[in-house]
Amino acid sequence: MTTQLAPAAPDLEVQAPRRPARKKRDGRAAAIYLLPAGILLAALMAYPLFQLVQISLYDYNQPQASGAEPLVFIGADNYIELFGDTQFWSVLVSTILFAAVCVVGSLLVGTGLAVLATRVRAIPRMLLFLAALGAWATPAMAGSYVWLFLFDANFGVVNEVLGMQGHSWTFERFSAFGLVAAEVIWCSFPFVMVTMYAGIKNISSEIIEAAQLDGATWRRTATQVILPILKPLLVIATIQSIIWDFKLFTQIYVMTNGGGVAGRNLVLNVYTYQKAFAGEEYGLGAAIGVVMTVLLMLITVVYLRTQRRSGWQP
Amino acid sequence: MATVSMPLRKKRRSPGRLVAEIVCCVIAAMVAFPLYWMVLAAFKPAGEIQSATPWTFAPSLESFERVLGSNGFGRYFLNSTIVAICVVALSMLLSFLSAIALTRFRFKGRTVLLVMLLVAQMVPVEALTIPLFFMVQQVGTSVPAFGLNQLAPLVLVNLAFSLPFAIWMLRGFVAAVPAELEEAAALDGASRMRFTWQVLFPLVAPGLVATSVLAFIHAWNDFLFAQTLIFSDVDNRVLPQAMRVFYKPEELDWGGIMAGATLMTIPVLIFFIFVQRHLASGISGAVKG
Numbered sequence: 001m002t003t004q005l006a007p008a009a010p011d012l013e014v015q016a017p018r019r020p021a022r023k024k025r026d027g028r029a030a031a032i033y034l035l036p037a038g039i040l041l042a043a044l045m046a047y048p049l050f051q052l053v054q055i056s057l058y059d060y061n062q063p064q065a066s067g068a069e070p071l072v073f074i075g076a077d078n079y080i081e082l083f084g085d086t087q088f089w090s091v092l093v094s095t096i097l098f099a100a101v102c103v104v105g106s107l108l109v110g111t112g113l114a115v116l117a118t119r120v121r122a123i124p125r126m127l128l129f130l131a132a133l134g135a136w137a138t139p140a141m142a143g144s145y146v147w148l149f150l151f152d153a154n155f156g157v158v159n160e161v162l163g164m165q166g167h168s169w170t171f172e173r174f175s176a177f178g179l180v181a182a183e184v185i186w187c188s189f190p191f192v193m194v195t196m197y198a199g200i201k202n203i204s205s206e207i208i209e210a211a212q213l214d215g216a217t218w219r220r221t222a223t224q225v226i227l228p229i230l231k232p233l234l235v236i237a238t239i240q241s242i243i244w245d246f247k248l249f250t251q252i253y254v255m256t257n258g259g260g261v262a263g264r265n266l267v268l269n270v271y272t273y274q275k276a277f278a279g280e281e282y283g284l285g286a287a288i289g290v291v292m293t294v295l296l297m298l299i300t301v302v303y304l305r306t307q308r309r310s311g312w313q314p
Numbered sequence: 315m316a317t318v319s320m321p322l323r324k325k326r327r328s329p330g331r332l333v334a335e336i337v338c339c340v341i342a343a344m345v346a347f348p349l350y351w352m353v354l355a356a357f358k359p360a361g362e363i364q365s366a367t368p369w370t371f372a373p374s375l376e377s378f379e380r381v382l383g384s385n386g387f388g389r390y391f392l393n394s395t396i397v398a399i400c401v402v403a404l405s406m407l408l409s410f411l412s413a414i415a416l417t418r419f420r421f422k423g424r425t426v427l428l429v430m431l432l433v434a435q436m437v438p439v440e441a442l443t444i445p446l447f448f449m450v451q452q453v454g455t456s457v458p459a460f461g462l463n464q465l466a467p468l469v470l471v472n473l474a475f476s477l478p479f480a481i482w483m484l485r486g487f488v489a490a491v492p493a494e495l496e497e498a499a500a501l502d503g504a505s506r507m508r509f510t511w512q513v514l515f516p517l518v519a520p521g522l523v524a525t526s527v528l529a530f531i532h533a534w535n536d537f538l539f540a541q542t543l544i545f546s547d548v549d550n551r552v553l554p555q556a557m558r559v560f561y562k563p564e565e566l567d568w569g570g571i572m573a574g575a576t577l578m579t580i581p582v583l584i585f586f587i588f589v590q591r592h593l594a595s596g597i598s599g600a601v602k603g
Contacts, residue, residue, distance in 0.1 A: 026419040029506065033415035034427070037408045037477055044446070044474035045434060051445035065448070116338055119331060124338040131346035137586040138349065139535045141554040142575035145561065146352045149568050157351060160366035186348065247438050250537045250554070254561075269440045269538075276444050277542065289441030296438050 049293070056290050060283035078287040087263065088271075088288070095246065095267040098177055102245040105185040107238060110192025117193070118200050132190035140187070140250040147183040148255055170256055173264045180255050180265075184245060192237050199233040200226070242299055246292075249273070268292050352579075355572035363569050377573035381560070387574065389549065390556035393465060394534060395581075397552060400469045401476065401533040402526045408473070409480035409525060410488075410518065414510060416481065417489045418496070434478040443542045446471060450543055463547035471539050476532040480525040487521025488514070527589045534582060553578050 056078050063069040082088050113132075117125045138146070151158050151169040159165050170176045203226060211225045249269040256265035259274060266274070268288060276285025355363060357373040381387050416428065447462075454461015461467070491514060499509040537554035544550050551559075557578065560571050 027421035030415040030419040030421045030424075033411040033419070037412040037481065040408070040470065040474045041434065041477060044471055045437060045439070045442070048442040048445035048449065049437065051449070052442060055444060055448075113341065116334060116341075120335045120338045121331075124335040124342070127342040128338050128345075131342040133586055133590070134349045134583065135345050137531075137582045138579050139531075139554070139582060141535065141537055141557050142352070142578045143348070145557060145571050145575050146348045149355065149572060150348060150351060152566070152568070155364050155566065155568050157366045160364075186345070243436060247440050249440055250535075253537070254558070269438075272441060273443065273538070273542075277447075277545075282444055282448075286444050289438070289444060292438050292441050296436050297433075299436065 056286035114196035136190035144254040377569035394553040405529040413484035
């Protein structure tokens with residue numbers, strides 16, 4: 001599961017107390033306070049990002065890594081090789097489709113159950129939240145094995161109940177992707193559910209009563225009053241899910257045993273890992289990493305723009 | 315926070331609500347089922363693993379004994395715990411300091427830093443395995459403790475990658491402390507250091523707990539970086555890797571694997587239950603924006 005159990009980003013409209021006279025001293029103190037985190041992020045995030053781009057421009061395989069052969073700058077050759085490789089395109093397409101299914105699935109299930117939770121009494125709601133909390137807390141590795149066990153060809157309870165002993169769910173491409181997607185949705189819908197539930201709860205009842213007094217129908221209240229209020233939240237939940245599901249590694253790696261038969265269940269992250277660490281083609285692996293980063297950065301731009309449109313100012 | 319009677323639940327809707335409640339309970343059972351099955355399989359005696367009977371009359375600890383006794387599972391559990399605790403402690407400290415600087419101090423470039431923090435959350439850190447592998451390898455030639463197959467670089471990597479979000483989330487908690495308090499403390503002659511640790515720290519503590527769970531889960535769950543950085547030293551493996559070792563396609567010991575999965579899930583569950591209340595306030599605080 002994508003267990004960064006990240007709630008939506010807190011609002012940025014946080015104003016520091018205004019003390020212009022102390023600005024200079026503030027600057028010095030801020031530098032000291034920010035230094036440890038800054039060094040760490042510069043060394044382990046910014047610099048490796050720079051190096052990733054650099055490696056992708058070299059012919060970088062095992063002999064170069066061990067220093068047996070000199071490094072050769074080959075410019076965009078890794079990218080040309082990558083874009084000419086049909087497997088890359090099929091992996092890219094399956095990554096996007098797989099992520100899309102997971103994102104839409106967790107959003108639908110999460111939002112649907114959040115609405116359901118507002119319409120039931122405390123005990124059923126508590127049961128639902130407890131179950132969701134359990135799924136949320138399950139580590140990706142443990143969750144992957146539990147789902148593999150449930151759907152195991154010979155020992156799994158699903159095949160036992162369906163009378164399909166011996167049927168392998170992980171062999172075929174689509175059923176394998178489907179199984180992984182089910183596991184991913186199982187452990188990522190709780191985040192959406194908790195976020196949306198809190199959002200619905202926060203809508204003041206006066207707004208809804210006012211809409212009703214004005215004669216709005218149930219459907220109109222839902223679509224024209226409640227939905228617009230929830231929209232910024234929904235955007236945040238969507239982007240957050242896209243980021244997680246696009247970067248999935250553990251579930252695919254474990255459940256399809258490293259990318260499925262003949263690599264037909266690969267997603268970009270696993271593909272990078274296989275190319276770099278199993279195939280020892282570090283340059284090519286880095287190029288895939290760069291493509292992935294650029295794709296996610298595009299999503300970041302969309303995120304920032306939607307945030308700004310909903311009145312956000314840092 | 316007004317409790318909303320969700321879209322117009324009228325009195326005549328009560329049969330509808332009953333249906334909704336039944337559906338709700340059924341879904342809760344479905345969501346909980348994989349976890350129930352995991353724990354059940356862990357306690358089933360070896361002969362019963364294959365059966366679909368949803369209970370057992372002869373619960374046994376064999377699977378747990380097998381897991382804990384063999385393959386150094388205890389050792390991996392300890393390694394994971396060490397890494398997670400270090401990450402949590404350091405991330406609390408660093409994100410606290412950074413959040414203070416970013417909310418309570420005014421200085422040039424603050425906005426730029428905030429945007430960078432947001433962008434940092436979007437970086438697919440998984441793509442960084444390749445440069446990090448070489449970097450750690452290189453560092454290891456001069457400082458062995460921070461080289462490959464050691465736990466220290468794993469701590470730093472997990473710390474760095476959970477930090478942007480931790481700072482981001484903690485900002486809200488720090489900002490909630492009124493500025494008047496700081497002015498009053500200054501008037502009383504308290505230094506900034508003193509204010510930070512004796513006034514701010516206790517007030518922000520619930521927020522720190524909520525953010526720490528994120529760092530804990532991040533570190534506890536990480537498989538990719540562990541697999542990359544600790545690729546050959548068997549003694550320094552962490553739990554997610556150990557799970558992989560158990561899974562041998564020729565002789566599938568599902569009882570053992572489920573016992574391992576149960577042991578791996580328990581600490582996270584405990585953490586979750588422990589911080590659940592703070593987590594809810596953290597989330598709803600985040601949501602109000």
